Amino acid sequence: MEGIDASTITRILDKAEEYVEKNRQVDKKSKSLTGRTLINLFFENSTRTRTSFELAGKRLGMDVINISAQASSISKGETLLDTAMTLNAMQADAIVVRHPSAGAVQLIAEKTNAHIINAGDGAHEHPTQALLDALTIRRKLGKLEGLKVAICGDIANSRVARSNIYLLKTMGAEVTLVAPPTLMPTGVAGFGVKHTIDMRAGLKDVDVVMMLRIQHERMAGRGIASVRDYFHSYGLDRTKLSFAKDNALIMHPGPMNRGVEIDTDVADDISRSAILDQVEMGVAARQAVLELLLGS
Amino acid sequence: MEGIDASTITRILDKAEEYVEKNRQVDKKSKSLTGRTLINLFFENSTRTRTSFELAGKRLGMDVINISAQASSISKGETLLDTAMTLNAMQADAIVVRHPSAGAVQLIAEKTNAHIINAGDGAHEHPTQALLDALTIRRKLGKLEGLKVAICGDIANSRVARSNIYLLKTMGAEVTLVAPPTLMPTGVAGFGVKHTIDMRAGLKDVDVVMMLRIQHERMAGRGIASVRDYFHSYGLDRTKLSFAKDNALIMHPGPMNRGVEIDTDVADDISRSAILDQVEMGVAARQAVLELLLGS
Amino acid sequence: MEGIDASTITRILDKAEEYVEKNRQVDKKSKSLTGRTLINLFFENSTRTRTSFELAGKRLGMDVINISAQASSISKGETLLDTAMTLNAMQADAIVVRHPSAGAVQLIAEKTNAHIINAGDGAHEHPTQALLDALTIRRKLGKLEGLKVAICGDIANSRVARSNIYLLKTMGAEVTLVAPPTLMPTGVAGFGVKHTIDMRAGLKDVDVVMMLRIQHERMAGRGIASVRDYFHSYGLDRTKLSFAKDNALIMHPGPMNRGVEIDTDVADDISRSAILDQVEMGVAARQAVLELLLGS
Numbered sequence: 104m105e106g107i108d109a110s111t112i113t114r115i116l117d118k119a120e121e122y123v124e125k126n127r128q129v130d131k132k133s134k135s136l137t138g139r140t141l142i143n144l145f146f147e148n149s150t151r152t153r154t155s156f157e158l159a160g161k162r163l164g165m166d167v168i169n170i171s172a173q174a175s176s177i178s179k180g181e182t183l184l185d186t187a188m189t190l191n192a193m194q195a196d197a198i199v200v201r202h203p204s205a206g207a208v209q210l211i212a213e214k215t216n217a218h219i220i221n222a223g224d225g226a227h228e229h230p231t232q233a234l235l236d237a238l239t240i241r242r243k244l245g246k247l248e249g250l251k252v253a254i255c256g257d258i259a260n261s262r263v264a265r266s267n268i269y270l271l272k273t274m275g276a277e278v279t280l281v282a283p284p285t286l287m288p289t290g291v292a293g294f295g296v297k298h299t300i301d302m303r304a305g306l307k308d309v310d311v312v313m314m315l316r317i318q319h320e321r322m323a324g325r326g327i328a329s330v331r332d333y334f335h336s337y338g339l340d341r342t343k344l345s346f347a348k349d350n351a352l353i354m355h356p357g358p359m360n361r362g363v364e365i366d367t368d369v370a371d372d373i374s375r376s377a378i379l380d381q382v383e384m385g386v387a388a389r390q391a392v393l394e395l396l397l398g399s
Numbered sequence: 400m401e402g403i404d405a406s407t408i409t410r411i412l413d414k415a416e417e418y419v420e421k422n423r424q425v426d427k428k429s430k431s432l433t434g435r436t437l438i439n440l441f442f443e444n445s446t447r448t449r450t451s452f453e454l455a456g457k458r459l460g461m462d463v464i465n466i467s468a469q470a471s472s473i474s475k476g477e478t479l480l481d482t483a484m485t486l487n488a489m490q491a492d493a494i495v496v497r498h499p500s501a502g503a504v505q506l507i508a509e510k511t512n513a514h515i516i517n518a519g520d521g522a523h524e525h526p527t528q529a530l531l532d533a534l535t536i537r538r539k540l541g542k543l544e545g546l547k548v549a550i551c552g553d554i555a556n557s558r559v560a561r562s563n564i565y566l567l568k569t570m571g572a573e574v575t576l577v578a579p580p581t582l583m584p585t586g587v588a589g590f591g592v593k594h595t596i597d598m599r600a601g602l603k604d605v606d607v608v609m610m611l612r613i614q615h616e617r618m619a620g621r622g623i624a625s626v627r628d629y630f631h632s633y634g635l636d637r638t639k640l641s642f643a644k645d646n647a648l649i650m651h652p653g654p655m656n657r658g659v660e661i662d663t664d665v666a667d668d669i670s671r672s673a674i675l676d677q678v679e680m681g682v683a684a685r686q687a688v689l690e691l692l693l694g695s
Numbered sequence: 696m697e698g699i700d701a702s703t704i705t706r707i708l709d710k711a712e713e714y715v716e717k718n719r720q721v722d723k724k725s726k727s728l729t730g731r732t733l734i735n736l737f738f739e740n741s742t743r744t745r746t747s748f749e750l751a752g753k754r755l756g757m758d759v760i761n762i763s764a765q766a767s768s769i770s771k772g773e774t775l776l777d778t779a780m781t782l783n784a785m786q787a788d789a790i791v792v793r794h795p796s797a798g799a800v801q802l803i804a805e806k807t808n809a810h811i812i813n814a815g816d817g818a819h820e821h822p823t824q825a826l827l828d829a830l831t832i833r834r835k836l837g838k839l840e841g842l843k844v845a846i847c848g849d850i851a852n853s854r855v856a857r858s859n860i861y862l863l864k865t866m867g868a869e870v871t872l873v874a875p876p877t878l879m880p881t882g883v884a885g886f887g888v889k890h891t892i893d894m895r896a897g898l899k900d901v902d903v904v905m906m907l908r909i910q911h912e913r914m915a916g917r918g919i920a921s922v923r924d925y926f927h928s929y930g931l932d933r934t935k936l937s938f939a940k941d942n943a944l945i946m947h948p949g950p951m952n953r954g955v956e957i958d959t960d961v962a963d964d965i966s967r968s969a970i971l972d973q974v975e976m977g978v979a980a981r982q983a984v985l986e987l988l989l990g991s
Contacts, residue, residue, distance in 0.1 A: 138722030426730030
């Protein structure tokens with residue numbers, strides 16, 4: 104999302120709206136990308152994102168191939184670029200890549216002529232997540248500009264946070280980052296957003312609360328004594344939520360750790376939680392990206 | 400199958416007949432469910448059942464997505480219901496679920512609006528197996544009503560047995576369960592079927608012998624000394640089979656443990672064994688279920 | 696490839712040419728095999744070959760199912776033939792099989808009526824690799840007859856070498872095998888080809904240098920002291936390549952071990968290396984095989 108301008112983002116979101124409607128029909132299939140090849144190349148597991156892209160491709164008429172790292176030639180010692188160039192040579196039109204290393208997707212993009220779509224690279228970016236989040240907010244609240252959005256949790260390690268910061272700033276929203284000191288990125292002062300270690304202060308009067316998934320294994324040695332302590336200070340519950348605006352949206356990219364970063368009561372509040380809407384918007388947003396990259 | 404009435408079963412079997420014929424053509428594809436989404440969500444491995452549903456969906460024109468537990472978000476701590484509701488939010492029209500726990504599929508069905516199809520839940524039910532078995536019998540013997548059917552093996556742990564008992568009783572067949580005492584379910588007296596620990600007595604004059612797969616690991620501590628002992632008492636061989644009617648059908652849901660619950664000579668008897676017919680009928684039966692649930 | 700005559704090979708290569716062109720179009724899809732079922736049954740991992748067959752099938756309009764050994768009933772003790780006959784009973788039109796044991800694919804072919812395609816069986820054959828190699832050479836050099844081809848590396852364990860030897864001899868090429876004594880097959884004298892342990896001598900004036908992948912784990916105890924020693928004697932680098940003809944093609948079936956059997960500088964030489972062409976030709980060659988086996 105870094106460097107993507109507002110008109111491009113708006114064009115993607117507008118296109119995605121068409122697919123939201125289409126996906127609610129009995130026949131969800133369009134033929135705009137019939138005969139094109141989409142390869143999902145995942146070096147990290149992700150049911151949600153892989154399935155979302157697979158559905159997006161298939162509903163556009165594409166042939167979709169899934170490759171997971173475990174099954175790949177990587178385990179035979181092949182380099183990342185050789186794997187990518189091999190798939191490219193099979194005339195893939197688009198390759199969706201998830202990789203644990205920041206920059207890996209960019210590297211592939213430079214060496215292939217297929218359209219390369221970043222489905223998450225290390226702690227760098229996860230652009231389609233930011234797009235689907237923006238689509239969800241825009242549909243629920245009617246706009247992005249001028250909204251106050253809090254992003255809460257493990258900001259330092261989160262590609263979701265990073266992509267959302269780029270997009271939300273570009274679209275004129277005001278972002279506040281909330282995290283314990285050990286999970287706040289170094290250099291946050293240069294991000295052009297507010298930040299605080301006090302969740303109540305961070306949620307004050309916001310329109311949107313975006314929670315992030317916390318990785319249990321990252322807690323150790325970060326000054327977070329326990330899950331219980333984390334939930335007490337940074338888990339979204341009714342009390343902390345009460346500092347936000349009355350109708351503030353609750354968002355989470357999933358999969359959720361209930362009782363860790365978010366309380367079940369809040370996650371399942373059908374009048375406030377947009378978590379399942381995000382999932383629905385994910386397929387449509389990815390269809391829009393594919394269509395705009397590959398369509399005529 | 401519990402609670403499914405005879406007319407519904409007959410309607411499914413009649414519809415399945417159409418697909419048996421269609422699947423024998425060069426072009427096996429119909430378009431009745433084009434543009435619908437089928438998700439195979441398997442928390443236990445099963446090549447046979449997963450492939451059967453995948454083919455059923457694809458041959459009806461559906462977009463089919465496979466998700467296996469290993470690759471799923473479950474391994475990231477997400478709850479079963481969150482996984483299911485996520486897939487539901489992607490506008491899955493049908494989700495086929497296999498799960499090691501009895502009742503898990505019902506739980507999902509209550510929380511989603513997709514059609515949920517049980518592909519086996521713990522030791523509870525495996526309804527499409529019963530349907531394909533019924534289709535196989537009806538095609539081979541012309542009817543279900545009045546037939547004598549023996550179900551033999553690990554009844555206590557078998558969802559296949561349970562679903563077949565419900566269906567066969569509903570359709571007017573007479574069922575006899577055959578198992579060693581340790582593998583006979585408690586409460587069998589209330590099942591409304593005959594039962595015996597003597598396989599020869601149980602096979603006396605039956606029209607159909609349904610063998611069940613025995614799990615090696617379940618033998619230990621159940622009073623079964625060895626595979627050899629089990630085969631001696633409960634493995635289907637020529638001698639025991641001779642107690643059944645001359646043309647009795649031999650059935651097995653697969654995968655077979657040859658030399659454990661069934662003798663190779665009997666399994667491969669092309670004049671009697673319906674084991675590969677069962678596999679063929681499986682695809683057609685699942686197409687019928689999908690078509691009747693989702694079709695116009 | 697053993698026993699396949701020159702006219703059959705030529706017919707496959709000619710048909711493949713059509714798909715090379717088709718795959719370079721925006722819409723790569725043809726409908727010649729619509730409604731047919733292709734099953735990829737892989738008992739060894741192979742991203743490259745599995746993906747190539749999957750794309751070949753899908754681009755011809757087939758429904759394609761992937762089965763990997765880990766997920767298969769094999770792990771439940773089912774025999775290889777029972778697995779194959781089960782898939783056959785589901786009306787598979789073609790089953791693509793990769794198996795670690797030589798002869799396994801033939802065994803399956805004898806017991807099923809689906810078309811069985813060998814995607815590599817042990818150290819025996821990998822016929823579609825030989826076909827794609829031939830297609831690559833014929834397109835680059837205009838012919839096969841009369842060419843001098845060196846095949847270098849672990850000949851003893853290579854199904855790729857074996858299939859290429861059969862095909863190249865049949866088509867009138869002159870083959871030289873290059874390998875260290877411990878990786879030269881016993882009985883090489885009866886192969887009807889030249890052989891040498893001196894790579895420079897083996898590459899003298901050849902038109903094509905086919906490198907083979909070396910399995911690290913096979914080096915130990917074979918008199919090969921280290922990767923460095925192997926590369927020194929048998930790795931393809933500029934110096935050794937200089938013994939071949941000026942425009943000699945560089946080939947490798949992939950995945951490559953850069954710095955082991957091939958130098959990066961040589962592998963990436965766009966004026967000489969046909970390695971990515973081989974990948975591209977792989978899809979087309981497999982489409983040709985499917986079309987000729989299953990088409991009307």
